[in-house]
Amino acid sequence: MESGTPTIRVWAQDEEQGSLLLTWTQEPATQMAQNRVIEARTVAAMVSVTPGVSEAEATPEGVRIHWDPNLATKQELAAAVRDALSQTDDLRTRANSLIRRIPSYLSLAHALALDERVSPMPEAARQVTQRRPATMAPLRMVPGFPLVSNIVGILPVLGTLSHWSREASPEVVAEHLGTAGLSRGQIDRDLATARESIDFARRFASDKATVAAARAASALARARLATRDWVNQKTAPGEPEG
Numbered sequence: 001m002e003s004g005t006p007t008i009r010v011w012a013q014d015e016e017q018g019s020l021l022l023t024w025t026q027e028p029a030t031q032m033a034q035n036r037v038i039e040a041r042t043v044a045a046m047v048s049v050t051p052g053v054s055e056a057e058a059t060p061e062g063v064r065i066h067w068d069p070n071l072a073t074k075q076e077l078a079a080a081v082r083d084a085l086s087q088t089d090d091l092r093t094r095a096n097s098l099i100r101r102i103p104s105y106l107s108l109a110h111a112l113a114l115d116e117r118v119s120p121m122p123e124a125a126r127q128v129t130q131r132r133p134a135t136m137a138p139l140r141m142v143p144g145f146p147l148v149s150n151i152v153g154i155l156p157v158l159g160t161l162s163h164w165s166r167e168a169s170p171e172v173v174a175e176h177l178g179t180a181g182l183s184r185g186q187i188d189r190d191l192a193t194a195r196e197s198i199d200f201a202r203r204f205a206s207d208k209a210t211v212a213a214a215r216a217a218s219a220l221a222r223a224r225l226a227t228r229d230w231v232n233q234k235t236a237p238g239e240p241e242g
Contacts, residue, residue, distance in 0.1 A: 008085050010078040015064070020074075022047065023062035024081055036060075039085070045196035046084035049188045050076060051166060084192070091200060094193045095151060101182075101190065102154050108180040109157055112164065117172050148201045151194050158191040 006026040013021040022043070040058035047063060048056040052071025057064050065077070087094065112118045165173050165184040177183055 006085075008082045010081045012074045012077060018066050018068070020065050020067060020077070021059075021062050022065065022077060022081055024085065026085060038091075041196060041199060042087070042091070043081050043084045045192040045199070046189075047077060047080045048195060049162065049192050050080050053077075083189070087189075091193070091196055094189075095148070095197045098154075098190045098193050098197075099150055101186075102150060104180050104182060105154060105157055105161065105187075105190075108161065108176060108182065111176055111179070115172070115176070118164070118168055118176075148197060151197050155191075155194045155198065158187060158194055162187050162191050 006028055008024060008026050010022065010024045013023070015021055024043070037058070040060075040063055044056040044058040044063045047053055047065060050067075050072050052068040053065050054068070055066040063081075067077070089097070162184075165177070165187055173184070
């Protein structure tokens with residue numbers, strides 16, 4: 001192991017049926033580990049891509065998932081946690097890299113739509129490649145994520161490609177991914193980045209809305225107080241004349 005490479009230990013604690021709490025430690029701590037909230041959101045996004053995981057939620061304790069143990073093992077979940085924590089780029093850098101790969105993903109989806117060996121993928125590919133990019137106004141003005149609406153649009157494509165790469169013939173998958181210059185691991189990482197980016201943008205929009213609402217409430221309270229003072233001043237008995 002190279003000097004300075006963090007050692008990541010992962011624990012999987014069974015909770016109620018179908019629920020699991022994932023926790024971890026890193027030694028030495030990385031820059032990401034200094035912000036446990038960001039770390040948990042990154043892990044949740046990566047784990048959510050694992051087959052068999054229906055939900056992954058970042059919590060103060062770690063990441064709580066709902067999963068099917070028949071489709072994924074704890075070892076695979078731990079590997080997903082380590083993959084997430086081993087990323088050296090921050091979310092903004094990863095999102096910008098994803099945006100640069102969007103043309104490659106669209107070309108791959110179009111190629112699959114024309115390949116009858118990928119049935120029933122062609123119809124799914126046609127649907128996602130012909131769909132107009134989704135627009136979500138609150139997500140457009142996020143500092144560092146000016147093209148987040150593009151990520152919203154590519155999300156269903158990535159989800160379809162991730163599923164296809166696991167279910168289709170390995171030979172066909174290798175052929176198409178090789179032509180596109182992509183890999184299954186890259187698709188899964190980009191799918192996780194897309195989900196994390198959209199989650200970040202929604203949280204940012206929600207926080208801004210909360211701040212705006214608080215400011216509006218404060219301004220309204222000040223206006224009401226000023227109005228009450230003005231009314232009291234106008235209705236107060238006049239001072240007696242000397």
